[in-house]
Amino acid sequence: MKCNPLLVICCLATMIISYSCNKAAPGDTPVLPKPDAKEKRTINIALGGDIKTSESVLPGGRRLHNYVLARTLRDSTIYAIDVRTNGGQPYAAGLFNSPENISIELPTQNTFNIKAAAFRRGTGLGVWYTWWNGGQFFPGTFNRNLDNTISYDASDWDFLQNLSNIPLFLEDTIQPTYAFFPEVDGYANQTAVFVDSSKQVTLPLKRIAFGIRFKATNFTGGRLIVAYQNSMQTKAFTPEDIDNSLRIYTADEFLVRDDITYFERILFVLRWERPDGTVMNLGEKEIYPPRRNHMITVNVSMPTSINTVNNGLNITFTDTDWTTNETINL
Known part of the structure; x- marks a missing residue:
């Protein structure tokens, strides 16, 4: 049986054109296949x-x-x-x-x-x-x-x-x-x-959060101002509300590990706004982010008088596990 040469040439041309059209051009972004949606x-x-x-x-x-x-x-x-x-x-x-x-x-x-x-x-x-x-x-x-x-x-x-x-x-x-x-x-x-x-x-x-709270001794009047030197908001507390000073912060990295390895430095300056309105700088400290579900307590010993401000501010940190079985109402 003889083949028609013209027919053979046409078939080869069709195959070449089909291959050229389906081949991705150089530099084209490949399209990821979608999941099979049969069922x-x-x-x-x-x-x-x-x-x-x-x-x-x-x-x-x-x-x-x-x-x-x-x-x-x-x-x-x-x-x-x-x-x-x-x-x-x-x-x-x-x-x-x-x-x-x-x-x-x-x-x-x-x-x-x-x-x-x-x-x-x-x-x-x-x-x-x-x-x-x-x-x-x-x-x-x-x-x-x-x-x-x-x-x-x-x-x-x-x-x-x-x-x-x-x-x-x-x-x-x-x-x-x-x-x-x-x-x-x-x-x-x-x-x-x-x-x-x-x-x-x-x-x-x-x-995926940690907590920071403040405790102050000899704090009888005015406001304790916590001025963070990063992107965190400044906080202010009075003797009446400092027991409720806990602040909760979320950290993305806690999704994959319990310790933070990449972070913005938590630097803060403490200021005491006295009852007469005058403001005194008490000192500055840096908090290293605690572990996941942990809370840092910043313990501050306030100066007993204006004459003791320059004697140095006593600031200590307490790191405690924040795990609780308390039911959270949402």
């Missing part, structure tokens, strides 16, 4: 661990300029879910105000990395948000609306990747403040999940 399974996410939850009714109501509403919402706990493919590509994400009924639909026989985080207001003024598209919008670390749903159009590679520098509210303003150690009570964890016949993933969240 999907709904996975329920159960959050637990250091954070314990109980349902509570939000107090307050709506008033002029949403002031009461805003303060109420700042007290709410924010839950964030980040789902990525085994290659790290964003697959799904969502923000929630309740840990109940969080579920994700994932294609079977694929591995996904799931990160979950929760943020309580703690001792700060709350995670900063604005209003957009009819709901709360959290910029910065989250960059999405809190709508209590999982979105499958996730494309933000930075979502939930840096739990430091979370934008927070300033006192009585709608402007954010940023700090390397944000004053918010953070919890987080992550795990790899192979999607098979399982219907639930239990992800215990661990506290």
